[in-house]
Amino acid sequence: MEEILARASKAAEEAEVFLVTSEETPVEFETNRLKHIQSKQNSTVALRIIKNGRIGYATSTRLDDIEELISNALATAEFGTEARFTLPPLTPYPEIKIFNPDIEKVTLEQMAELGQGMIDILTRHTPELICEARVIRTVTDVTIINSHGGQADYKQSVFIAAIEGQLIRDTDMLFVGEHQSSCHPLLEIDDITRRVLQQLEWARENAPVSTKSMPVVFTPHGIVSAFAGPLIAAFNGKTVLEGASPIGKKQGQLVFDKRLSLRDDPTIDYRPGSSPCDDEAVPSEVTPLIAEGKVSNFLYDLQTAALANTRSTGNGHRNQGGQPSPAPGAFVVTPGDTSFDDMVRDIKEGLVVEQLMGATQGNVLGGDFSGNVLLGYKVEGGKIIGRVKDTMVSGNIYQLLKHVAAIGSDTRWIGGFLSTPSIYCSSVSVASR
Amino acid sequence: MAGIEAISHQLAEAIKGQDADYVEARLTEGESSSITYRGRKLESIGRNTATGGNVRALVKGGWGFVCFNDFDNLPEKVSLAVNQARFVGKETSQLAPIEPAVEIVPSTIGEDPKAVPLAEKKQLLDEYNDIICGYPKIQTSMVSYSDSHRKTIFLNSAGSRIEQERRDTALRLAAIAASNGEVQQAGISLGGLNDFGAVRGLHSQAEQLAKRAVDLLSAPQVKGGEYTVVLDPILAGVFTHEAFGHLSEADFVYENDSLREIMTLGKTFGEAHLNIVDTATLPGLRGSYKYDDEGVPATKNYLIREGKLVGRLHSRETAAKMNEKPTGNARAINYRHPPIVRMTNTYIEPSTTSFGDMIGDIKEGVYAKNWYGGVTSMEMFTFSAGEAYMIRNGKIAELLRPVVLTGNVFNTLVHIDAIGNDLDMNQGGGCGKGGQSPLPCSNGSPHIRISTCLIGGR
Structure with missing residues (x-):
């Protein structure tokens, strides 16, 4: 060497x-x-x-x-x-x-x-x-x-x-x-x-769904499959530099619900997304991305930071042998205080989404997602009554996360890179056959 | 360090006489280059070389696999794979018999990407990128080009020794338009096997792409629900690959009684006009080769013939366990992975309906074009169109925001009520499965019409 x-x-x-x-x-x-x-x-x-x-x-x-x-x-x-x-x-x-x-x-x-x-x-x-x-x-x-x-x-x-x-x-x-x-x-x-x-247990029965807007609880897995792709793209300093991030010019502005906070945190002990430095030997640090609903920072590597007249946030990662490029170490959503059960109890008719298939094939940069519910449940009268099938859930994360019904207290790690609670959205477009 | 030629002779000795039911090894050397642009700026340019190998062993139905970059202590690596297999194996090994093959497969070549100087490649990409970036209201672009040249030597304990080479070229162009906080994008992916020519002459396509991204800014979103949908050859190809092709991969089926039942040969899946083929034997397509990564010769396989399920794709193990013939579909993306059952070039055979007749009697429907992505989970699939239009009273009407189509494969295949006469192959895709992505594949179809299909929207 x-x-x-x-x-x-x-x-x-x-x-x-x-x-x-x-x-x-x-x-x-x-x-x-x-x-x-x-x-x-x-x-x-x-x-x-x-x-x-x-x-x-x-x-x-x-x-x-x-x-x-x-x-x-x-x-x-x-x-x-x-x-x-x-x-x-x-x-x-x-x-x-x-x-x-x-x-x-x-x-x-x-x-x-x-x-x-x-x-x-x-x-x-x-x-x-x-x-x-x-x-x-x-x-x-x-x-x-x-x-x-x-x-x-x-x-x-x-x-x-x-x-x-x-x-x-x-x-x-x-x-x-x-x-x-x-x-x-x-x-x-x-x-x-x-x-x-x-x-x-929850999927024991199949339950029918009608085509309309309804409240949806996205579990941590659901958030990974619907929200993570658009968020990673939007907070990438490179996307911002190019003017392709919808939140690129909104630093300091309230774009999301006040209760929503997100940080990149590669400094937590014993987490697979953690490391003392990024792939350019820049020390790792905690970078607040959404602070109580306001856009606060973006993720940078050395080159992108220099072009944007800022400093590297220690997010220069090499993907599959490529050159360093901005990428999260680990996204951490701050938990709220509503339990998952309370969210479900609040729903007269709605869904719990665990897994959306192919959700981020659309206009990810614009924040759109649309996917088939691979695993999700129908809620009626505050109770999970069965699993839904042949159902599409679509939305735009900027519209949905502007006002959320609640942020869960049920925070946990999904894979190595995202820690989040469930998020309860009051009106999401659902289409079913 | 010695080249893989020399190493292959040592390794051929090392895999002989092992206390295993079967041992195979692959050695690879290759190089690749990549060039990417984001906006006007060239973002990165790089060259990579990779040399490595693997050994895979089968003992009493259990597999062991070892991969490595260094060629020291080869016998130890072989023993490790055999010991792992022995740790796993508690049943009887089953592999469909094949003739050992000793062959150096000559590579047929159009324009060798390796022979095109870096400066010329960059010039061509500059031209495409300038067209996209120069288009009014285009915010930025993404261009990624890569080519690779790889030589692989396959060896097995039955005496096979197969040397194959391939050169892959892949290009993706994307235009991103923005105004008033709205962002829209449009893209195309292309590729070629053993031919750089596949990525030349795309200037007018680059311009159309930029135009479409801009047009999308003012396009309406389709209302979610069920529609009669016409798919263009590219998207119909993706549909064939995603919705049906993966179900034909025998590794999903062979040890799963319920799925075996669903995928019983002879069962009706569609109307009599429906014929679906997978074959690696067509020259120049990205999914083509002479031998798969188990040393089995490529074949042409009808999966559906006249609407009935008639075949599926096999590795040697799945063929033996289902008592069918091996088809030569065991592929590994590189030496770091064992081969698994994969598609090659998959397509719907053309029928007789013209495009005009196909849309002529649709009052309100969706014309979905172009590949954006697709995933499947057995019966359910979603695939997204890069471009979509409403069909109104038998005519193509307004442009729509990108649409996502979803459905159940069993219902949807039955609902194909018209197949066009205009087969076209899509060379842009790469397939992902079992952590091995993107594997070069192609797919194709004529225009097809699905009488009812669910579309996501707001």
């Missing part, structure tokens, strides 16, 4: 080397039984240079072919974007715990038992349920060095347990599922199975 940096620094004005190595062990179950164990070893080195003021970029899976890596970076620098930033010097990083060595002590047997345990609990409840489960352990090492003396390295552990169940009666199909992730080994599965059992 040092050799790549030394040689690249000679060929260009500035250079940065990013090395990530990971070892991932997925244990996979199909049709209620263990099917597949994998071991995935990966290493990628990325070289970013600034030559004649322009950015060059190359990646390789081979650490030993320095010549080719440098020549590829130089070739692209000829046409590259004008660099407007300087690489960070040696800086102190916040102390964020994201590695638990216990994860390496978890055996294949334990992982297999964990997966089978989830399946057994669910199939005891519903014997016809066909489950796929995954238990995945990953350890990742990241090192970044640059020609300004900047240097960062960290090790992260991530453990994921996930289960999806499928129940088919004639041509009527029901999909249930839940997953959890942590930097700790997840050896307790009760929370996962409890939630899936609840889904099965």
Whole structure:
């Protein structure tokens, strides 16, 4: 790595080397039984240079072919974007715990038992349920060095347990599922199975829906499938810089409900979305995005921040070996004080949406979503009475989140990147056949 | 480090004589370039090289899989895969028999993307981007281009050794229009196998795209509900892929008795005019190849013939377990993944109805065009049109905001009441499944009419 940096620094004005190595062990179950164990070893080195003021970029899976890596970076620098930033010097990083060595002590047997345990609990409840489960352990090492003396390295552990169940009666199909992730080994599965059992109970009957506007509670999963895509796009500093974000010029303005607050927080201990720094070695920090309904900040990497005359918020992330670009570490919605049960009790006729399928295929930048309810329930007279089918839920997040009926107290993590309570919207467009 | 040629001979030795029912390995070396623009600015340009391999082992019905970037200690990697498989395996291994193949597949090539200098690629993209950005009321653009060249050597414990190469080119152009806090976008995706020519000459399409994004700003939203819907060849292709194609992937079905029942061969799925094919054997299409990633030769498969279910897509394992013939549809997106059952080029065969006849007797309906995306969950699908118009009294009427169509595949296939005579293949898509995305696929269809389909709206 040092050799790549030394040689690249000679060929260009500035250079940065990013090395990530990971070892991932997925244990996979199909049709209620263990099917597949994998071991995935990966290493990628990325070289970013600034030559004649322009950015060059190359990646390789081979650490030993320095010549080719440098020549590829130089070739692209000829046409590259004008660099407007300087690489960070040696800086102190916040102390964020994201590695638990216990994860390496978890055996294949334990992982297999964990997966089978989830399946057994669910199939005891519903014997016809066909489950796929995954238990995945990953350890990742990241090192970044640059020609300004900047240097960062960290090790992260991530453990994921996930289960999806499928129940088919004639041509009527029901999909249930839940997953959890942590930097700790997840050896307790009760929370996962409890939630899936609840889904099965609520979906026991099918319930009819009429085509009209009605109150809808979006559960944390529902929020991921309907709201997360538009929000991530809108708070991306790059979208803002281009004038393509609907909230780009509304900093400080009340755009959302006063009770709604959202922050990007990659500093929480033992969360998969956390790290001491971003992929450009800029220290991680908490960035408020919506503060009591007001648009407060956007997410920036080094280059976008320089173009926008602001500073990086430590959100330069590399997606699949690409160049750093603004992306959230972890979105955290501040919980409210209404319980999920109270929200449901308040609804005369409406829906609870757990999962929208294909919701963000439309005009995501404009905040539109429209999706088929993959898992959702009909509420009548304050009670969940069954599952809805062949139903589309559509809306625009800026219209819906301007005034919400309530924000839930039932906050939790969905995957590694979003923590949110349920959100209760008073009028959402529903179409059904 | 040695090239994959040399490594392949060591690995071929290492996978022999293992205490396993079956062992295979794949080695890949490849390079790719990408260029992206956002607005007038070139956003990024990069070059990547990747070399890696994997070993997959089967013991008593259980699979082990190891992938790696370094080629040290190959025998250890093989043993790890075999041991994992043994840990899993408690049944009997079943694989449909195939003849071992030893072949170097020559790559047929149009214009090699690798031979086009970076400066020329950039010039072409500059031209498209300038057209989009120069259009009045266009706020910004997104252009992403990538090409890759990959060589793969497949080996298995029965003595197969297959060397294949492919060069993929993919381009997406998107125009984003904004006014009064409203943002609308329009995009197209294109691609080609072994031919850079697929992304040349798109200047007028770039302009149309910009115009459509701007027009969408003042377009009304469709009222949600059920409509008679006409799909253009691109969207009908996506529909075929999403709504039906995934159900034909045998890995969804083979161990699931209820689904097997639903997907019983011979069952009627549509009217007699409906024929759906999947085949990797057509030259130049993105989903094409000679051998799949299990070393099985590609075949042409009718999935629906004259409205009846007649076939499905298989890996060696699903074929054996369902007592059907392997079809050569086990594909892996790269060496970091084991092959799973995937589509290749999937299309509805043309019939005889002209477009004019198809819309002629529709009083109020929706004409949905162009691909924006689609997902499926077995019986339910949603797919979105990048462009849509009302049909009024047999004529194409006003432009609509993008629409999302959804439905139940079983009802919808039956409701296809007209199939056009104008088959066209869509090369822009990539398919995602089991964390492997985007896999090069193509799909196509003539114009089709669905007598009733649910459309989301406000």
